[in-house]
Amino acid sequence: IGQDLDDLITAPDVRAEAVGLTELVSQGGAFARTGRRYRKDRQAIEVEIFCTPVMVAGEKAGILTMYHDITERLQAERALNQLNAGLELRIQERTAELNRLNQDLTRELAERQIAEQKLRTSEERYALAVSGANDGIWDWDLHNGRVYFSPRWKAMLGYGDGEVGE
16 A cells, blocks of 8 residues: 555554554564554544454464444434433432422321311310300301301200201
């Protein structure tokens, strides 16, 4: 090809690395790593590089280097990492929202329990007041169409407990 292989497939920004790796293998070393190399049209591709000296009868006969194009795999990994980051963000946002909703529900439950306790206390006081009074009381629930007559009201008008109302 009339050109140094490292010059042919490497760009200036990775030339020193390529020369160093070539020297490593020339001295009998082997390596496997990833890197960037360039096609004939100078388009960059990401590759896995496997390099080892070739020995014949104890003598170095050459260098075997294999490149495996991993550009698409790395692009897919980057896309997957972006999706994962997006999912992590959505999970964090959703977790924060659920924590806020849980706090709201806890507060609402506590408020409801307080209101129910106040209602029970009020009902108990009302029941004590009604039973202790010498007055006849009746209550008409317009919403449900029911009428409550106190035992004293019934007795004042001469009715037995089961004769009128509930």
